[in-house]
Amino acid sequence: MREIAVRATLICVIGFIITGCENSFTPFAEKRVEILSINGFLDADVDTQFVRVAIIRNEIEQVASLNDSLSVELRDLNTAAVTAMTDSLVSLGDGERAHLFFTDIPILGDRDYRITATGPGGGTSAQQTTVPGRIAFARNTATNGQGTGQYVQTLTFANLPLRPESVDVVYTVLRNGTGDAIRVVIPYRDLMVQVPTISGYQLTVRLEQDRITVLSVLGLPIENGTTVLQNVSLEYALLSDEWRIPRNPNRLDFFASAASYVEEWTLPESVLDDMGYATP
Amino acid sequence: MRLSHFSTLSVLLLSLSLLCIETATGQTATIRGFVTDGGDGRPMEGVNVVVTDGSGDLVGSATDADGFYIIRRLTPGTYSFRASFIGYISVEETLTLGADQIITKNVTLNFDEANMDEVVVEGERQGGGARVTAGLQTIRPQDMELVPAPDVSADLVNYLTTLPGVVSSGDRGGQLFIRGGEPTQNLVELDGMLIYQPFHIIGFYSAFPADIVRTSDVYAGGFGAKYGGRLSSVIDVASRNGNNRRFGGAFTVAPFVSTGLLEGPLIRNKASFIVSVRESVIKQGAAKLIDEELPFEFGDAFGKLHFVLGANSQASFSAIRTHDRGVIGGTGTEIDIDDPEQQQIDWTNTALGARFIVLPSALPIFAEIKLSYSILDQEFGIIGDPNRTTDVGRFNGSADLTYFAGAAEVGWGLFLRTSTLENNLGGQFQNVTSQKEFITEAGAYIEPTFKTNSGFKINPGVRLHAFPSKGKQFLEPRLRVFYETGPHTISAASGIYHQEIVGLNDRRDAGNVYTAWTSSPLGLVPRAIHVIGGYQYSGASGIDFSAEGFYKDLKELVIPEWSAFPRFSVNVQPADGQAIGFDVRAGYEKDFFKGFLSYGWSKVDYEATGDVIPLWFESVTQEFSPAHDRRHQVSALGAVEFAGFELSTRWQYGSGLPFNESVGFDTFVLINGENDVRTDPGTLRVLYGAPYTGRLPTYHRLDVSLNKTFKLSGASATIQAGAINIYDRSNLFFLDLFTLQRTDQLPLIPSLGLKLEF
Incomplete structure (x- = not known):
């Protein structure tokens, strides 16, 4: 009986040694959906608004993906007026190129704006901000x-x-x-x-x-x-609430407004x- | 309503006091006392004490962990008194009891040299098996010694990690999750002293080496009214007294720690001391064995004085200090905890306590008075200039009394506590104040136990826990029920629990165990309802079996807000949760073999609510499995004696823990008025999909140790050879998503240790 127990233990140890090496693992989600990130803010005090939109990368070393089909619209939620922002490609400080969208429509205080970016695969990302209005004092x-x-x-x-x-x-x-x-x-x-x-x-x-x-x-x-x-x-x-960390960064995007x-x-x-x- | 809570409990306590007075004037007699071991003066648990009257009627009791027994409601007359324990020479005496008399009869049992083998067997019978009733398991040093470890001395935490409902963060970090609860929801006390962060930074060690532990009651849930202030579980450790007959000691050397222990009489038979010191030697030992940096350092020191003040009273004074520091989420040769620029976690527990046991001469009461002060100092960051600090302290004064009334026992008690909580969060939790807080707690509980001759034991209770400084109070009903028939025991437990002082930790980062202790933020008070039901079989053939199901309903938890990418500053947000599961455990113990196999299944869900959840998920709440939701856990433990050797093996299996899957990377431009999206390249970041959607690979590991003890003149030497993770499984602990560099749990580490005892 004692010998059986010792042998059983040894057999188990050998079995574990043989089976214990499997350990493949990937930290990335299997199903990658098209996700767009939006960076920038609306400024009621300037003539032109700029936002940068990027398709997120699958791998860390990957160069930013550029695509002509990328589109961005800015909607005034108070009037339902929609403006298609104009795409431009700019070179950033590190030499990479990026999509910079701009528009010269006036941005007004006390208005809600939603920006929606649509990728070439149909994936969308939207952000919203309320431009601060005049304070009653x-x-x-x-x-x-x-x-x-x-x-x-x-x-x-x-x-x-x-x-x-x-x-x-x-x-x-x-x-x-x-x-x-x-x-x-x-x-x-x-x-x-x-x-x-x-x-x-x-x-x-x-x-x-x-x-x-x-x-x-x-x-x-x-x-x-x-x-x-x-x-x-x-x-x-005044800055919109999204400037207040960690309010804004809680979403994927960094999008806010000022007036x-x-x-x-x-x-x-x-x-x-x-x-x-x-x-x- | 709040006043009525106080009133109800006050009336109960007053009634109880009157009952005590009334009973003391009854026409019956009582025998009580302590039983100690003649060899070392320590209390003996499980001793049978019986009295027989002239007609042969026999009444008896068994001693508890303090060696205390009491036999009540004896008709005045002459009795034959007998105290016996297998392997010890029984004490027999004739006693004459008068009406209303309460006799304190302390007994010393001496070892029976002629039956040494039996004694060994009996001593070992205290360990192993599957004695789990209504969430409670009592663990003794013999249990701990079954578990192989890279050290000749055993440790409580090593045994705890074999329990099916206990999920460990692994070899790094010292975090234990018990049946769905967070580590900060566990109440851990040593001799009544609260130990805030009791588990060392390396998973094999805690503040409780087997050499200083007498017993440890582990309530995985459903704990009674005596305990409160925590949501999940209780680990109530009682240290052993020093030998009050002769001096002794032990020294060990092993790759992870070196230890020293001394004990002996201060006044023979009256007063004793015990001192234990452990220090890690990882840098000089284990790290060299595997040629890998193991950036951990820890140690602990414990001391206790015990005094027999008289036949009816004892006093003990305990002190403990633990220290830990290290880098949890990293590996590689570049990490050096002595580097002044190295970010690391560092914590120190300090606690002092006094415990008095009194048997009032005129009352059938066992009274325990405890005073303690506990401190936790914690830092995260660079040594000398930490980013985050926590300094908390708690004074506790409590009185626990057990009144023996025939078949019933009534436990009741009072407590008063004051805590100081001070955290410098370094901006980690945005909506939690960092100011110093002073919190007072006071309360009382009553917990009668009713037994019937048919095997029923019912243990209802109620606890009033008030926070006068916060204007809050909670009335918590509890219930524990047992039915024992032959080898079968059916048990159940339930209760309501609140936790006003909480520990905040960001578990999104496995490498970060920094915990802020604060009064519960957001105006919430976390609360839980536990329901437990189980069956236990303890057969004479050496087979034990237990199965237990549990459910914990968790409300108003406070957890870090979810964010789509790793972020230092977060808000905390409310969440509800539930943990459900069951444990099955079978043990076998016969002659040269003992061991058990256990399986646990559990499921933990959180449902978070917060302002930002609709922004991100377009729903009001977000459901997810938290980082400690391990679904399946298997433990196999076996110890075989052969040819004078003892071979211990432990195999553990755990299904993968949840983690945040990455959906990709992007660069972000922080809106701060200084960055320009037209030119600024931004900062690279990793993005997550939804909370904890992924599962880490399964965890499994086999540890083996082989011990051989040699008798020397007046001493003994034990040599241990062993290995942890014997098949060198790469169990993932932490993965840097930017570099994809893994930090694994400990690899195969051989060990060779020596213990000298005298």
């Missing part, structure tokens, strides 16, 4: 307050989930005597404060402190009282006088 009157004795003005952006890409307060001033309008841009993005109660952001414009910057840019002393402040404006650029907007207003003469601006 509340602006209080300029006050000489907050314990600083200096004029400030608070802007409140309710229901703004994502901090804008850029936020600048722009002062358009007239240099007295020349009549030239000069724009002085002061970055404010980093000064935006997230306010959970309104699910948005708040921004305090430091009007009187900014005046020092404006005069400095003009090369004038603080005591100067001849500069005319024509208006104040808020210029901001910029300007809001202008003027300050009361009494405030301008108090701050030391001249009245035209």
Whole structure:
């Protein structure tokens, strides 16, 4: 009995040695469907839109596949207007060539766009983006307050989930005597404060402190009282939600949109006088 | 409703207290005590303790793992007391019991030299077999020693991987999935101390070498109300006490680890110590044997002091520290864990604990008080400048009491815990906060056991687990039922489980075992319902057989979001799941042979929900088989003694685990305002089709070891020769899709080890 057990064990070991070598394996799916990837974004601030579309490669060393039958259409989902984007072949930085599709139709804020690429085998890939629209914000009157004795003005952006890409307060001033309008841009993005109660952001414009910057840019002393402040404006650029990692990369494609907007207003003469601006 | 949960349990506990007081004033007597081995002072389990009255009526009990026994409801009078264990000289005495008297009768059994062979047989009978009831299997060092390993000393994890419901990540990574559960859903405790990441980076080793283990209760599911806070399973390890009669020790040298163990009395018969240290020697040993870099380093140290404070009380203090570091998803000579630029995983468990056993003199109660503090420090990245870190700690204070009331036993307890959780995720999980958290847990459970003379044992329970700092509380009913008739046992278990503190891990990358411990994100609390039913046969002919089916319904799990390509930063998303399966196991043990054959089938499904799933799959949910869904698993284990040698073999087979099949490659241009699609070549990436649609090749391996022990003067030496993966199967662990370079599980590695014991 004991010998039988030992022999059986040895037979099993030899059997395993003979059968244990089989191990073929491929990490690639057997059925490869035609998949297209889309890279790019719609920018409401430029005249021409570019997106790059590629047929994915079966093997890592394979050169990008080019095919004249590749087509791309851009659909405005709000109007159902469809634009066929124009194909072009470009050479990239690494020397490879790629399909770059473009169109010059205007891209508008608060619109939904879908881009659909169709491959030579009929495979399609689609992506969608909502171009950010103008933000509604509340602006209080300029006050000489907050314990600083200096004029400030608070802007409140309710229901703004994502901090804008850029936020600048722009002062358009007239240099007295020349009549030239000069724009002085002061970055404010980093000064935006997230306010959970309104699910948005708040921004305090430091009007009187900014005046020092404006005069400095003009090369004038603080005591100067001849500069005319024509208006104040808020210029901001918004990105669609897909810019926020990992929102966009969760799909195959990197496709998003962007837009910029300007809001202008003027300050009361009494405030301008108090701050030391001249009245035209 | 929440208050009513507290109220219900409070009333139950209060009633129980009153019951205890009432019973203590009854007109019956009780005998109880501990039975220890006269050779080393350690508790003896399974000792028969019986009392016989003048009319010959016999009442008895068997000792538990602490050597504790209790015989209740004895009519006042004179009894003949007898404690016996095969191979040991029985202790017999006459006792006179008065009304309301509770006598503590501690017994020391001495080895019977004349029946040494029987003792050996009896000792070994504690191991092997197929003792699985309602998801519970009790594993002893003798079981572990059956499994061949590249080391003379056995380890708990080696045995666990032979269980049909346990899926291992293999030789690398130290991850165990028990009946569909994730590793972080397993509650692993040593002497009541939580061990967060107990399995070493090499699959043969854990924090629990056989040399320090007394018993290990492994609940693959359906665990009772005593345990909570985890969804899947419990591994409750009890360490052994040091020898309180004489000094002893053991040293081993082998290609993977070298170990040392010392034990002995601090105060003879009263206090003992045991210290165990293991350190890996892979670089100097196994790596040289196969001429391949094995980038792993690990070790552990354990110490325990045990005191017999009096006839009615004992105390022990335990401490453990483990360390692991290595590169899991890579291979080749270019990997060097001592290279300061090498990305690697590094973790350390530290735990301190105290355990007090008290038998109140006036009450038939076994009380266990535990205090412990556990820490896990984990880093992933470059040494000294890791990308991700985790520092978690937990203090636990608990009291577990068993009240003996005739045929019934009532277990109940209270616990209070505070945890600190701090993770620096390095951006890995975008919607999980990294801030430091302080979490308090408190609760209570009650778990009576009712037995009938016809073989029924019913073990209902309820657990209240509250998180005052989070304003959450859960009431969890549990039930375990047994029916035993002759050699047949039918058992079933069920329960509801919650896990508020979860481990987050991105299993899309097999080479990444970094785990963040956090309170469950997304406002979800993972919960599970377990249902288990089984049959067990334990025949006198040495044949054991068990079959058990299980179902786990998993809700509100938190898993990494699916993405179509490997990505570092992801959101986590909710998922539901279910695990269903069955295990069959047959064992045979006779004279020179013991072994078993087991087969397990299981199916694990997840159904994920999340914002992005409709974007990708155009459906609201996505169903898939997670990475640990192994459908078929076979284990064959056999040990044969011949000519003074012991030959152990273990063959394992596992069907392929799911993996993400690639559908191709492309280049992407990240939208960040700096890249221009008109000129930027982009970054090459691999693309996946759908989650885990592929299956890795089957896994199988044969390990063999041959032991021979030589008796020396006052010592013994064991020489072990063996080999793991004896037919050199290339079991795939990880494949780099860009380079198609494989990382396989361990190849054929011969081993030669020596153990000296004194």
